[in-house]
Amino acid sequence: MNHDSYPDSYIRGILNTVKTIAMVGASEKENRPSYFAFKYLLERGYTMIPVNPLRAGEQILGRHIYARLSDVPVPIDMVDIFRSSRHALPIVQEALTLNPRPQVIWMQLSIRNDEAAALAEAGGMKVVMNRCPKIEYGRLSSEIAWMGVNTRTISARKAAASGGIQRLSLNRASVPGGATEAAAAAERMERERGSAG
């Protein structure tokens, strides 16, 4: 997998397949990015499981916080890593010991660890790095366009109906639109930030 840029179909496929997401590094603080992503994904119907050894036994939005992945009593489809790049490897190593094994390792925006990614892929897991599942869900459903964000998708197909007010479906036929110099430059910058972090 080329981890510099992912086809939309790859990301959409992951977000359409996984149901249970364990978020390592989830924060109970309402102003933290991990809390934003946790809450958004919970509202979009994913079963969200917070993992944070410093907060084990407490709750985020009514969800019990576990100390480590191996403490989670239900099968995990995707591990979302909200820790800096250097912490990604032991998390992947722990994920590899789970039975059943998660299908996806996802590292957050600005987080990239190629060694951890290679290990995960060798173990049959799909890997996404330097992306946020909230932003990607918003982008591929086009919800994020309400904030003026360039979704880099275009479509002449009406999206499938989605319940609720101001909810757009991820199941939308789109073709890539306007992947840009800027996006590439931004990715380079995020990568530099990530490798520094």
Added chain:
Amino acid sequence: MTDRIPGFATLAVHAGAQPDPTTGARATPIYQTTSYVFESVDHAASLFGLQTFGNIYTRIGNPTTAVLEERVAALEGGTAGLATASGHAAQVLVFHCLLQPGDEFVASKKLYGGSINQFTHAFKNFNWNVVWADPDDISSFERAISPKTKAIFTESIANPGGVITDMATVAQIAKRAGVPYIVDNTLASPYLCKPIEHGADIVVHSLTKFLGGHGNSIGGAIVDAGTFNWSRDRRYPMLCDPRPEYHGIVLHETFGNFAFAIACRVLALRDIGAPLSPFNAFLILTGIETLPLRMRKHCDNTLAVAQWVAAHPKVAWVSYPGLPGDRFHNLAKKYCPNGAGAVFTFGLKGGYDAGVKLVSNVKLFSHLANIGDTRSLIIHPASTTHRQLTDAQKAQAGAGPDVVRLSIGIEDVEDIIADLDQGLAD
């Protein structure tokens, strides 16, 4: 396995717009509403807390306007956009997010006169201090930088003088200074020039001009290139510090490479105002669909008219970078290879009186103070927009007594030339 990227004309028609998810309406509906109902108290809390994406109140966001914002961002190659009530409003919001009272920014002194007024007078009341640099002497930008400098601002093609800014060089100066480079791309439009590809971090527009293109709607836009690292030197508290307006969230940390556009929306547009009307957004969107067709015609017509004007015995000089021999011709070939725009100035040997006579004689050209219309437009700055200035100030602003500015429309070029011909006749 990489995704295919559509071309500019495809994006001009499609970017941001999809069939309405509820009705299937294919053209973008005009959501002429002030407000949006919440699904629940929790949904409202998520919206107000920026934890979910959506609409609250049209001062902050509107689904019609959002289509325009995404389209302009896509055409410029940016990560996100924000539409505003005017180009001037866009500039106020941008600088509000960058400057604290007492800060400075460096700006080209070859700018649209309205921007010179805004920077010189209106911004002074906020204690935002402009330091002028000269695009004819690029090193003057470097010399203008001080520890208080927070940004550099230029136009891509400057209005009205036909000055093309060497953006790649200015971008390097901005990078060395660690400040964002803002480019007003109004005169070029993204069809002719994409400043982000040359190092701009923020692009602003008057949508009133070529993007809307039909002289029917005032509007402005901000595009975030996603390229500036707001956290590195911690000099931009709106982006890199916890915001008391939003329970301590840090916008750059939370929104990554589109944080600047979010800051302009949730900190500046929310609290200062000046959103675009959804109806204007609809009209401008419709205009943008034909931007590539119009710009091609605008540029073809303008080159032909500029060549004709240059050969006219009553004309002393022509300033159009599209003409071989013009001092900005090489920069035009680098930055605007598909055409040097549709606005240019020329000087009449007969001076002030000859200028007044021409604008009084023309019948197809509209005598007014706009540019970037389907119609051909003419103005004699010395007797109108710049009449309050002294002669010396007029000359420095490129608005001397002999100067006439044309914005060439998309009519038949023979008719445009015939009107100038009869207008210049004795």
